[in-house]
Amino acid sequence: MDxxxxxxxxxxxxxxxxxxxxxxxxxxxxxxxxxxxxxGGNCTALDVRLPGHAPCSIDVGVSDFNxxxxxxxxxxxxxxxxxxxxxxxxxxxxxxxxQTRLSSRDGVWTxxxxxxxxxxxxxxxxxxxxxxxxxxxxxxxxxxxxHGFDPAFVRTYLGPRARGCFAMPGGDVGAFELPALVAFxxxxxxxxxxxxxxxxxxxxGMSRWCEAMQRALALRGAQVRCDTIVVALERTHxxxxxxxxxxxxxxxxxxxxxxxxxxxxxxxxxxGFDRALQRxxxxxxxxxxxxxxxxDARVMPRDRARWGAYNYVVTDRALAGPSMTFYPKxxxxxxxxxxDVFVTLGPDRALDPGRVLARRWFDHPCATAAxxxxxxxxxxxxxxxxxxxxxxxxxxxFLHEHAIESGEAAAQAVLDRLAQREAPRSIAASA
Numbered sequence: 367m368d369x370x371x372x373x374x375x376x377x378x379x380x381x382x383x384x385x386x387x388x389x390x391x392x393x394x395x396x397x398x399x400x401x402x403x404x405x406g407g408n409c410t411a412l413d414v415r416l417p418g419h420a421p422c423s424i425d426v427g428v429s430d431f432n433x434x435x436x437x438x439x440x441x442x443x444x445x446x447x448x449x450x451x452x453x454x455x456x457x458x459x460x461x462x463x464x465q466t467r468l469s470s471r472d473g474v475w476t477x478x479x480x481x482x483x484x485x486x487x488x489x490x491x492x493x494x495x496x497x498x499x500x501x502x503x504x505x506x507x508x509x510x511x512x513h514g515f516d517p518a519f520v521r522t523y524l525g526p527r528a529r530g531c532f533a534m535p536g537g538d539v540g541a542f543e544l545p546a547l548v549a550f551x552x553x554x555x556x557x558x559x560x561x562x563x564x565x566x567x568x569x570x571g572m573s574r575w576c577e578a579m580q581r582a583l584a585l586r587g588a589q590v591r592c593d594t595i596v597v598a599l600e601r602t603h604x605x606x607x608x609x610x611x612x613x614x615x616x617x618x619x620x621x622x623x624x625x626x627x628x629x630x631x632x633x634x635x636x637x638g639f640d641r642a643l644q645r646x647x648x649x650x651x652x653x654x655x656x657x658x659x660x661x662d663a664r665v666m667p668r669d670r671a672r673w674g675a676y677n678y679v680v681t682d683r684a685l686a687g688p689s690m691t692f693y694p695k696x697x698x699x700x701x702x703x704x705x706d707v708f709v710t711l712g713p714d715r716a717l718d719p720g721r722v723l724a725r726r727w728f729d730h731p732c733a734t735a736a737x738x739x740x741x742x743x744x745x746x747x748x749x750x751x752x753x754x755x756x757x758x759x760x761x762x763x764f765l766h767e768h769a770i771e772s773g774e775a776a777a778q779a780v781l782d783r784l785a786q787r788e789a790p791r792s793i794a795a796s797a
Contacts, residue, residue, distance in 0.1 A: 371784050374608055375400060376471060376596050376636075379407020380766050381756040383579045384442070384773030386588055389625075392781055394439050396588035399610060403596045406576035409766070410712040412659050412724050419705035423571040424694050426657055426709060426726055430572075432555045436767040438774065439575075443568070446578040450735050451565040453697050458667050458674035466667040467680050469520045473562050477522075484519035492548045493558035499726040502611050507540030526678035527556075527602070530690035532711065533764045538686065546733035549736065550763040553665055595673030598625070599636040599749040603797075623780050625754045629729035633755070643747055646770040650742040651732040652757050655687060658710045662721040665691045665710055679714050688716045731764035738762070742781075754780055 371393040375382045378400035386398050386746050398405075406600055408427035415421045423749040430453050433440055439470040443450060459477075468477035491513055498504045505529060508519050531550050540695040547580050550559060568574045580590045588600040594612035602608075606624045610617045625634045639681020666673050675697035690713040695704050707723065731737070741760050748754055756776035760769035 371622040372605075372616065372620065373397070373625065373780060374606070375625045375627055376608075376620075376633075377407065378402075378405035378576070378580070378592070379440075379627060379757070380409065380576075381773035381776075382407070382625070383576060383583075384438070384770040385625045385627060385756055385777040386583055386773075387442070387579060387588075388774050388777035390583055390586035391458070396583070398583070398588065398590040399594045399596055399608070400590065400592045402553075403593050405580050405590055405592065407572045407769075408728060409572045409576050410686040410726070411571040414705060416707075418703060420703040422694075422700060422704045422707075423573075424643040424707055424709060425567075425572050426724065427658055428572045428794045429660055429692055429697060429709075429726070430567040430695070430767060431709065432475045433566050434555060435553045435563075436765075439767055442770065443575055446575060446582055448508075448575045448578050449569045449614045451569050451699075453565050453567045454675045455562055455565055456674040456696060456697055457676045457678065458672050458682050459522055459678045460665075460667050461540075461680040462683070464664070464666075466669055466672040467739045469667075469672045469674060471674075472770055475746065475751045478518070480516060481519045481522055482603075484516055485523055488515060488519070488524065489559070492544070493552060498545060498548075505540060506542045507538075509544045510540075515774065516708075517602075521682075522680055526680050526690075528553075529685060529688060530676065530678050530711070532688050532730050533602045533657065533732075533762075534688055535732055535734065536687040539563035542732055545736060546681075546699045546737075546763060550733075550765070551671070553736065553763055555764055559721060562744045581763040596636060600732050600775060601639060605753045610660055611641035619768070621750045621752075623783070624753060625756060625773075625776050625780065627756050627776075630759060631729060632767070637751075637753070640751065643750060643753075646740070646744045646747055647755075649736070650744060651734045651737050651740065652688060652729045652759060653732045655712060655728055655730050657728070658722060658725045659724040660708055660717050661706060661712065662708070662717045663706065665708060665713070665715070667694070682713065683714070685712070685714055701778065709786060731759040731762075733762065733764070748776070748779055749783060 375386045375398045378398050389396050409424045410427045412426050448701050457470050467565040535599045551557045594610050605620045607620050630647045630650045634644050637644045675689040692709040754774040754776045758764045759767035761772045
């Protein structure tokens with residue numbers, strides 16, 4: 367192994383941190399460059415302090431995980447000594463008038479008995495071998511017609527839950543790619559099970575594990591430089607030269623390898639010197655999504671007793687993109703004196719401006735028929751110019767676990783390349 371190699375990781379989200387952790391200790395220097403003021407990417411939080419309530423930290427991105435399927439995250443939490451606790455998984459399905467059409471509390475459904483029965487049938491049917499024979503075109507609508515699901519079930523439960531999936535595009539929910547939805551739901555434990563999955567959240571908020579990783583990387587000699595923007599990337603005969611702007615001003619440094627763990631549009635802006643590579647990056651489908659932190663309870667059921675940890679929109683209106691509302695106080699079982707703060711993905715209606723605490727826009731992978739081909743095309747360019755690619759956008763169904771897997775895979779590819787470069791030297795020395 368070449369222990370003199372200098373490696374940069376651009377982006378300190380889950381993929382970038384996982385890549386840096388895998389690389390740390392194997393090369394002379396690891397430098398992680400993050401444009402934001404703290405690591406975490408979509409593991410970000412807002413400290414909320416409202417009069418008359420206890421202060422709390424609210425997740426404004428990744429909120430929880432399924433301990434049965436997020437095995438790499440669980441392993442990292444154990445290595446870092448970061449605690450997690452079970453969440454409440456209650457859900458409410460709310461129409462445009464605020465009426466609750468369907469809800470669950472502690473695993474028990476309340477609502478039309480026929481729809482509840484269809485939920486169980488869909489959960490088992492969609493995961494059975496042969497339920498979706500190979501071939502293109504398994505949309506949500508086609509699957510439901512093929513298996514005779516009640517339209518009321520689709521309108522009240524399946525459609526709203528599909529619209530709450532971050533990776534789904536806007537428009538007709540019936541056209542959504544069902545295999546991508548099933549993969550997403552299966553990872554979260556929402557289908558293929560007869561009992562609730564072991565869904566968890568990091569104690570204090572999901573960003574805590576990223577902060578712990580920053581400290582652990584420092585102990586291994588790696589640098590995590592926040593508030594640092596990469597303004598230029600140049601490939602030279604001596605390696606990759608990065609120009610950054612940070613608290614200390616403009617810095618120019620050379621690296622042997624660079625791992626790009628940022629969304630495609632941000633990465634593409636850095637590789638304009640290779641049009642084919644830039645095109646391959648831009649071909650990976652993503653969409654802009656808005657998350658709003660607020661106290662406008664009009665997005666919730668009128669009946670407070672039916673408020674869910676997850677609240678879905680039952681509507682015939684066409685929505686521009688994914689839409690749902692998280693209720694962190696219920697989801698994380700916060701204390702009674704915690705405030706009623708809501709986190710809405712893609713608000714489907716205007717919120718009271720006076721009740722908005724924060725807005726955040728981010729790029730999220732988009733599950734379309736074109737994604738698989740685009741991801742494969744970019745994977746064939748791994749290592750080109752000493753550049754390596756990772757992120758949830760390269761691994762369906764685009765969850766936190768898949769970002770970690772992608773980062774670890776990119777780091778291992780760098781280590782393998784370094785080992786290949788070192789092999790001739792070792793052979794020559796032994797001769």
